[in-house]
Amino acid sequence: MLKTLSVLIFAAFFSFQGFAQTDEDGVKAVVSKLFTSMKTADEQVILSCFADNAIMQSIIKDKDGKNTIKSDGVIGFAAFVGKQPQGAADERIVFEMIKIDGDLALVWTPYQFFYNGKFSHCGVNVFGLIKASGTWKIHYLIDTRRKDNCK
Helix, strand or coil, rough: HHHHHHHHHHHHHHHHHCCCCCCCHHHHHHHHHHHHHHHHHCCCHHHEEEEEEEEEEEEECCCCCEEEEEEEEEHHHHHHHCCCCCEEEEEEEEECCCEECEEEEEEEEEEEEEECCEEEEEEEEEEEEEEEECCEEEEEEEEEEEECCCC
């Protein structure tokens, strides 16, 4: 009886260990959740991915070919995406780099963006995430955008 109980406790302990989420898993989960919620046009889930006062920026070329930085608000971005038909905004990412130090994470994700099933543009997203109250949130997002030299 004691031996059986020990085996059950041992098995339960290692079963629960399998469900433990690493910081890297948590970071990937919130970034992935952002893109899933964009595809499903879920404004509230998009907002839940971001920290209060989060910053969103894009590096774009102006009409003269000079790089400029365009800033967007998270609330406006979420509202815009939330008005799109489900499946319209499909950003496909690859996790190329994740760096974590305590409650700070940096993520690099090359992407291709499709709108209504058609290729629109590609680039790289760089995320700065913070961990607050045990939850990872996106605090900063900057991306590049181009129509050529896409992998």
